[in-house]
Amino acid sequence: MLDSVYKKLQILGPSAKYDTCGPKEGIDQKIPGVYFAKTGNGYCRLFKVLQTNSCIKHCRYCVNQACMNTPRVVLSPDDMARTFMELIGKRLVDGLFLSSGILGNSQTAMSKILETATIIRQRYHYHGYIHLKIMPGVTDIYLEEALKLSNRVSLNLEAPNSERLKEISPDKNYENEVLKTVIRLNTIRQKYNLKYKRNISQTTQFVVGATRDSDAEILDTMQLLYRQLKLTRIFYSSFSPVSGSPLQDVTASTTKRGHRLYQADFLLRFYGFQKNDIVLGKNKMLSLQKDPKLAFAESHPELYPIEINTSPRNNLLKIPGIGPDNVDKIIQRRIKYGKINSHFELKKMGISIRRASQFITVNGKYEAQLNLF
Known part of the structure; x- marks a missing residue:
């Protein structure tokens, strides 16, 4: 690995930590960008990295937001693909999770991600796991290409509704830019899976606690995503303030709250519970003292x-x-x-x-x- 590439990865690897790949994940301190994600069969090592940490968006919780005074770097599709394949060849990783800041516009950022994945698949003939992050607002052509190249795709809603997204990402449009892309991606994905007999999964993520969001709001959107859109998985990233950001003085969300949301999520996915079965307090929040199933039984x-x-x-x-x-x-x-x-x-x-x-x-x-x- 070239020294210049390694130095960029020292920035792009840690910058990707806000894209959660599991409720319990760790980072390899020796190799920038290598994360341990929990799976049903144990742990896998993902090369989770950004194509660039440059971004035109002002997501107030994010270390990569446009107003932050942080070093900005870009790794070319050739360099990213070559680096990943070197890590694969040395058996240091088991798959790729590729995301990016939005440099220029969503289409430009998405095209770089797709170019990297195409090189990995076609030039290096890699047939293993690739998870591609979808940029909000991209057209169907980009969505279709991403599905051809990946095993999993995701687009982060970040918040449960339009009001909450405005609090943390004021220049994103929840309905027309983010949610609509999630719905279009899901429609195309289901048709693609049926036509080609594949099982490409789709996930999303909420940033929990960066706004005044209640668990009731999250549960509303959770049920919509699972029952109507049949999404594979939702991840809950507990908010942690970034020094120098507009939200630096907001109190960090407790990991216990994220844990309770995962428990409620499992009840909806695997236990046949409905949203109205989940017991909430007068503040419309899950109990931090009791897990949701025990709270249901006692109620x-x-x-x-x-x-x-x-x-x-x-x-x-x-x-x-x-x-x-x-x-x-x-x-x-x-x-x-x-x-x-x-x-x-x-x-x-x-x-x-x-x-x-x-x-x-x-x-x-x-x-x-x-x-x-």
């Missing part, structure tokens, strides 16, 4: 206890402490053996019932009644 005593041997899957999923995999274990056990005989049998199946015990019965009995404590 609906009429639904409990849930009988392990007779309840359908959708009810079993409402038991605190028991997730979809364990629900499947319970159902398979019932099918194979007719019923589950005790709480102890659940434990032998590898199901922790510490949190669930007060909300379930086995053959009509609570755990305490069976003297199994």
Whole structure:
């Protein structure tokens, strides 16, 4: 790797940290731009980097906003592609997450991202994982090309609605520039996946806590994105103030709030919950003391206890402490053996019932009644 390229990566790598690639990610301190992202199979190493950190936008939370006095660099598509393939060849990374500041306009920035990805795919014949960030407002031609080159695409909404986006990105139009592009991208993606039998995923991201946004507002948009647009995933980036930015005096958002939003997100995606099932306080926020599933159970005593041997899957999923995999274990056990005989049998199946015990019965009995404590 050329020394000049490495020096640019020392700026472009850390500048990309605000594009979240997972609820738990870390950074390789030795190689600029290499991040560890949690997946269903463990962790993967992504080369997460910006094509340029120059930007014409004034996103008040962002270290790369136009008004910030920070060194600006650009890495050419040739240099970016060559650097990535060197890292692949040395087995230092497992995939690419390429984003960019907006230099010139969205079309110009997007064309550089696409040129880099094209070189990687066609010149270097790389067939592995590529995640491309979509620039807001680009035309369908750019969206179609991005889908041809990537395994995942994303465009960050940043905020749950127009009012909140104006507070942090005053020169972005939520409906016409950002949300409309998300919807167009999703429509084209679904048709492309169906036509070519692919499974390209689409994600977005909220910056949580940079504005006066409530969890209720985020949940409204969360349900829209999952139920109507069928987006693959939403990420929640807890706001942290950047020194010298217009929001430098705003209090950082707690990681606990982001964690609760991820929990509510999982309930909508995997547990059959609806937005109105999520319990909010008078301030329209999730409880920081209780996870959303436990809060739901305590708010609906009429639904409990849930009988392990007779309840359908959708009810079993409402038991605190028991997730979809364990629900499947319970159902398979019932099918194979007719019923589950005790709480102890659940434990032998590898199901922790510490949190669930007060909300379930086995053959009509609570755990305490069976003297199994």
